[in-house]
Amino acid sequence: MSNYRLVFSGLLLLSGSLYATPNFAREYSADCTTCHTMVPVLNETGESFLRNGFRFSSGERSTLQKLIDPQKDESRPIPLAVMLNANYDTDREDVQEKVKLYTGGTLNENLSFFGMTKENFDGNSDNQNFFERSSSRAYAQLNLKEAQHVVRVGLISPLTQFGNIQKASADAGLKGHNSNSDGNGGNGADQGAAYGRVDKYGPPTTTTTTTGGMSDSHGADAMQGGSHYQTPLQNVRVGTIKGAEYSYLADNRWMVLVSYGESVEKGGGSDNGNSDGQNISVNGDDDYQMMGGVRYLSEGGYRVGLIYNQFEQNGVENFSALLPIEKRFEKLHLTSTLVYKDSTTNEEPYYGWENALIYPLSESDYLRGVVDLDQQDGDSAYGLSLGYSKWYKFALFHLTGVRKSTPEEDDNMLVGSVSLLF
Secondary structure, eight states: OOHHHHHHHHHHHGGGGOOOOOHHHHHHTOOGGGTEEETTEEOHHHHHHHHTTSOSSTTOOOHHHHHHSOOTTOOOOOOOEEEEEEEEETTTTEEEEEEEEEEEEESSSSEEEEEEEEEETTSOOTTOOGGGOTTOEEEEEEEETTTTEEEEEEEEOGGGGGOSTTGGGTTSSOSSOOGGGGSSOTHHHHHHHHHHHHHTTSOOSSOOOOOSSOOHHHHHHHHTTTTOOOOHHHHTTOOOEEEEEEEEEETTTEEEEEEEEEEOOOSOSOSSSTTTTOOOOSSOSOOEEEEEEEEEEOTTSOEEEEEEEEEEETTEEEEEEEEEEEEEOSSOEEEEEEEEEOOOSSOOOEEEEEEEEEEESSSSEEEEEEEEEEEETTEEEEEEEEEEEEEETTEEEEEEEEEEEETTEEEEEEEEEEEEEO
């Protein structure tokens, strides 16, 4: 076992004697459940905290002021948090380990910042810099008239302001597919799968060379996308961009948002281990994404949105549309999103439906079910996930059963993970 695995395993064994919380919880002396229904799903307080630039109310002393000159009975905040994660699933039959680093806070009454990056210990991301990783975030946020006008610039995820569209299905074991499971290609098979998702938008303009001892015939299959399962939200390509975003909130009911930038989601492989999450571009750095949308909060508490997303990949322009609906009932949290992606010269239109239902058992544990359905080219696919999660002090445990089905493949697996938050 390598040294880093020994260190990681030691941290897990010592978990019972460690007590720590992420940076925002430390700064405000609040429990993580103050903002989260379940990590990373935000409740109303958490969504307001995010939109307000990591403030609970206007007029607060900024993180920067507290750091430089803490007042009486005011602790000096440390704007840094770490998450250590170990994940095992019966499909890979291996433990994937990763570390996430977070930073964020307020600079003055209008400006704030946020940053996040992830490193897979067993991944192949050495050829990627921070701004090429779909899992990274780094942006400055400007708030005018509190949360009425919000501008974010940097490496951003535009869907964040629309609620829990992506968060509700995070870590459900459905995103992407591990090409390594066939045992034939190693890293090359993973890269081929990522290329395959790009090539669906048009023929490649350069010759692909894969690595890891993968045969040319296997590489060709991967270039066509094969039977690798993708969630509806992955398929419609609403991802991370390097650019800017403006949103306007009226009467705490209507929100309008526009964003534009260079697309970072160039691969389409999953971002949960090995090199599946690599953002591999065949055509260089000319891909773009432009998104616009509106969201309305009804009297009954339903959040209904309409999002238009236009993007270019591999020199081919395409668009997608999303209709998200979110509702918090007394004991349930529902997020449902209908998606549509336009046809291209190589494929028919894509239709999908992504649903997540969260049921709290107590303040520290909950159940989550996810149902994904889609259809394209006359073929249907689906993904099912049922998981149990539990908080224990600063640790988060997940146990999830997953089924992914395409016309060519059925995949059942059990996923277990533990995350330590510092």
